[in-house]
Amino acid sequence: MTQRKHTGAERKIINDPVYGFITVDDNLLLEIIAHPYYQRLRRIHQMAFAHLVYPGAVHTRLHHSLGSYHLMCNALTELKNKGINITHEEELGSKIAILLHDIGHGPFSHALENILIPGADHETLSLHIMRALHKELGQALNPAIAIFTNKYDKQFLYQLISGQLDVDRMDYLTRDSFFTGVSEGVIGYDRIIKMLTVHHGELMVEEKGIYSTEKFLVARRLMYWQVYLHKTVLCAEKMIVKIIERAKELITNGTKVSAATPSLDLFLHLPSHFAIEEYLDNFALLDDYDLTSSFKVWMAHPDPILSSLCRFIVNRELLKVEFRSEPFTEEEIAREIDYAAKKFNITKTEANYFVFTGQATNTTYDPYDERINILFKDGSVRDISQVDNALIHQSLASPVKKFYICYLKKQDQV
Amino acid sequence: MTQRKHTGAERKIINDPVYGFITVDDNLLLEIIAHPYYQRLRRIHQMAFAHLVYPGAVHTRLHHSLGSYHLMCNALTELKNKGINITHEEELGSKIAILLHDIGHGPFSHALENILIPGADHETLSLHIMRALHKELGQALNPAIAIFTNKYDKQFLYQLISGQLDVDRMDYLTRDSFFTGVSEGVIGYDRIIKMLTVHHGELMVEEKGIYSTEKFLVARRLMYWQVYLHKTVLCAEKMIVKIIERAKELITNGTKVSAATPSLDLFLHLPSHFAIEEYLDNFALLDDYDLTSSFKVWMAHPDPILSSLCRFIVNRELLKVEFRSEPFTEEEIAREIDYAAKKFNITKTEANYFVFTGQATNTTYDPYDERINILFKDGSVRDISQVDNALIHQSLASPVKKFYICYLKKQDQV
Amino acid sequence: MTQRKHTGAERKIINDPVYGFITVDDNLLLEIIAHPYYQRLRRIHQMAFAHLVYPGAVHTRLHHSLGSYHLMCNALTELKNKGINITHEEELGSKIAILLHDIGHGPFSHALENILIPGADHETLSLHIMRALHKELGQALNPAIAIFTNKYDKQFLYQLISGQLDVDRMDYLTRDSFFTGVSEGVIGYDRIIKMLTVHHGELMVEEKGIYSTEKFLVARRLMYWQVYLHKTVLCAEKMIVKIIERAKELITNGTKVSAATPSLDLFLHLPSHFAIEEYLDNFALLDDYDLTSSFKVWMAHPDPILSSLCRFIVNRELLKVEFRSEPFTEEEIAREIDYAAKKFNITKTEANYFVFTGQATNTTYDPYDERINILFKDGSVRDISQVDNALIHQSLASPVKKFYICYLKKQDQV
């Protein structure tokens, strides 16, 4: 098979309200962006149901991955200016890897991950799709795949894509705070990128970037609790899990449930054992639109559980939700279960579709997991939690748990 | 029937990346916003397919109408501070009217207006829905309806909603330039609102606001040509018109075309004579999702015209489009028709689905239509095009026409 | 004496790049702003010498106090909307108090505080000037003075002006990060203000504002170390202290040192005992311009210490400065002293003008000093450092100290 030639002849600029202009100046990158696999990301919200609370937060996975690509370009330019050796092939590979890092996300991204397609997380799917593109686009994606899977020897390239301080996180914090209007999520991505360096093959932050890095971690913490795990957002996302679970249960029990599109129907009727590779083409047709249209259709389904949940989500008549630091008691839950069972004339087991509890968890910074290393002028290296007068201290390393309960509003008429 | 009581007890603040926070502090307003009719606007893109060129432009009609409401609040506060008499009822009525001014928009807003539902423009539908809400919400919408239909005697309230310099336009220019990242569309909405006044019952701009008003008109002109009528955006929006036309034609000819949702099916199979009032409930279920999901489904339809157009739009493989100031010749068009007919093995008449021409038109400012009146310190009133050294001159009053042609890319493989 | 009448007839709007427009709609406020005492603040940099590192940071005390006034207006409106009782007199008093809270700042604000005029800090001077204005403006400032000195019984009004979370701090963090371009200093002032409330007469933050409050403290911490105590900024500000000390020493020793202006001359020749009240009129003539012009003049002074320090500051040829967590040793200091003494042919004692050490100190949050109280929905009150999973923990309560040394660059030619 002939190696396709991809010369960087063409050049496109894309308007981005966050960064101004994003430049794409390589034909292979342009081919990837033009591919239907990539274009599908236009139809997946970056933040699932966050827009129910933050109406501006309707931006897409496509926009986020273009943004991450832009920051990757900046980071690579910066590192090269500092004398770090990065070949053209590595540069292109890194750019492709970040462009495709989220290509495996399904409808509503994380919200339905492992629910709609059990056992297939988005990284696995991303890798499958990258391999498919590799075949289709002249075997040109090997460096990208090696970097993406951390099998490339310059580890800092992987760390730029997937680490505690990668361009993915920098873009999503910046972009999500821009589109939600939560100004406190703003980070100094520009400064952090200027402070990045490589030491013994690993990505590090120069000493002058300590405060910006701390600020980055605090902004992330804030965004988690104020936006990503906002109780209303969390509730909506759990509700669509319940919808999919109910739809599958009905199907298993022999009740007909037709999705709005054949693609979604296929995934609702998956056999218990399946090889995801064989479903890639169908997966590539699946996005938020299949789901939301189906919710709209199912508002008229005879099953009161499915139809009610769908009506709730479509009309934004969400369940009531409470957060607290202690688990909810059996009694509290039973009371709500009773109410729901009576109201809908369903069994207590079925009432769990309207009453459910769980935990929301976030860790501000886990130094035992991935580290953010600070390179000091004297050549020493310390973790961000170990610098003098660190803001990020031991107690922030353990995950914060909040317990939640979702249940029917009492004044609701069904 | 008892008049419902709406006390302004509750109060919600909504994060908006454009204005910071939007405050809603009246129960009736909150009820309207919570209504499924209003929530539907979450699922209608403000700018239809502009996001194919400007990936950030995915904001919704809901967001725009909340934003217009916010500017209305500011404008009313400003006018009251200047001593203009506005009662509480008028204030609430104006706020409801602006909140609902776009409630009648169907899928993809203007792009499919009068196509999907012939003869029903969005203002007519808005009025029908306002009347329906009036019945449902305790007969409380009379002032809003009177203002919206310009039957209220304080004409300036109508002009704030629908005029050359209304809060609708101020919001969409501001918001669309924010989300597209086209910084040149930025207007000084804040300053314009501070310069608004009322003279002989009509909305005017104080002398000090002349430059801001000129700037507003120039920004609008720029946004039209650079964004709203961008050739790629225009092409995509014409393509979905073709899709609907083809689907309806097939149905008329007896070929089965099933939409993804029953709601869309209903409107594709409308009788030739119908009263839109009887379809309001179904209309209220219709949004971008029904359309896009159907496009995705129809990618597999046996008709090559329908399936190709759908695939083109879903995968962003758009037709080629050209603009010029002269009409395209018969020969030019015939050549493209021939190519398309041959390529798809269809008749020349059918080839018009892939080859079509038309005009894009925009008027910078038409002083004969609606006027922007400037109130001078000496009490005189002049139109913005009549002030000393006006930027906005006669020649800008006639519409600018650009002719376009859309046709198949030659290197396309179908 | 007749009580002057101040009706709120006039109304001015002031363009502010930070907040858009600032509205002043009371004649007494306009009179205060127009007064030469207030206009003097135009000639005092808000951030002294920070512009040597951040060239945009040239904004003035006048701008900051107008901005604080704007946030005070917003905060009072918000509290009144929540049902907190605030009379018109209290409102006006609070606005005047914040407008004048920094009126006592002398040239280069904090940098020369207690140096140029020993024993007179800026709060004391602010109070003297407020009393002078009180006499001049029809005895109208009593409420403002009572609030400013915390003698007014509604303590929350004082806390809005001077507390851990006051409008002064909210403005300076917001404004300073705007003008420096240090985006990480951005705080959610808008959200914090919306979360303010009053409980048992004290200013509190609602539970939903916890993350914004933590973010505020982290942003402040960052701004201190990255901007206010930036080593170059610190060095420049210490250098002008040395200049004033040298000028005074020369004068004491009988060497003639003429300032560029009589006002500064007066303060350089103050008697050892003086009552500042008698110098208010002269103080009101003193600003950054007297100092900088004098530095320029003194570049030609025969004393090599004075002239060199002045040349260094005027031409931005600053001393070298180092930070570290341990004090500098006697030997390190002695080495630099020797170098300086030799270079300038001066005594070792005199060499201390070019070689000096000290500490920079900042406390992220001191719960023992002033507190930020969070009001929970259940009515309980906890300090921000005591909430669940607090970011702001004990170890941040003790001040962080950094030791610095300033000394001559070795390659310097004098």
Add this chain to the structure above:
Amino acid sequence: MTQRKHTGAERKIINDPVYGFITVDDNLLLEIIAHPYYQRLRRIHQMAFAHLVYPGAVHTRLHHSLGSYHLMCNALTELKNKGINITHEEELGSKIAILLHDIGHGPFSHALENILIPGADHETLSLHIMRALHKELGQALNPAIAIFTNKYDKQFLYQLISGQLDVDRMDYLTRDSFFTGVSEGVIGYDRIIKMLTVHHGELMVEEKGIYSTEKFLVARRLMYWQVYLHKTVLCAEKMIVKIIERAKELITNGTKVSAATPSLDLFLHLPSHFAIEEYLDNFALLDDYDLTSSFKVWMAHPDPILSSLCRFIVNRELLKVEFRSEPFTEEEIAREIDYAAKKFNITKTEANYFVFTGQATNTTYDPYDERINILFKDGSVRDISQVDNALIHQSLASPVKKFYICYLKKQDQV
């Protein structure tokens, strides 16, 4: 003489609130920036007295020239990416030329140009200073000087520095609208730069940049009338002209007038014939501080005209000013002259210091002077005023004149 070697080893980044970060990565550029000649620009307001109306507008000439340099870097990168041949020497020369293009500005920039130093405009002075730096910095500025004086054969480099659409204008519009908060002055500098190209050796704008270019001209027009020629700003700037004229007149007549600094004294006592080259060192000591300090000192001068004008400007008690499209009549002027003469007990001739008229003039776009050429895809070139449906039409080519009068406020007590 040995040619000094300037290797681009060092690299500095400067925080700019407008563009984020400005990078300087060449030692010669760093030397120029560090030079006292350049550092002087820190002490010259970019917008003279605009801050009396727009309090944020206190940014400096240094900041503007750094910003213009940044845009020059971007423009050169863009042109090189388009295949335009630009050597390293040309690149460095262009950067130096733009960095130094305003180095010849004296105190209050344009406001006192040709007044304080008759016959020496800022371009002439810039060239003198560039030549002085050329001598001092190893004869390295020849390319910069050739480009600056339009003697270099690649004319587009000169046009980037000085043309209808140069980086100087792009920066000052962007920067001035940022610091004033006049959002309508915002231009799409980013897009314009991406649309720049070179055709037959001349700078042009690609067809796609037409609307951005029109927008640029409209923004400039708006900034002139709303900011640069704002009547209060104009009045203040004319008042300092009167101050200098009075000071010089008094000196000529033998009255002692001592400036706060020897540098200013020198220029107030210039002989009628002088060679500016001999005064460069003194000129390099002159800035806004010498003037403002002297105004403060002269508030106590025995001459009532000088002292009053100085008090007016220092305390912002400005003359009254009116604009209109017709000249003011002899009678109108005489009435004000009489009032002033009486009030100050001065002659009618002297009263002209308090009463004066003149014209403010601005041309939106003069196609006969410098042109903005648009390069169409078909290779044709047209002036921006000649494109189809041009916004910028003939009538905007003639200058707009407004007549102004400044006179004493009647209620003034002196």
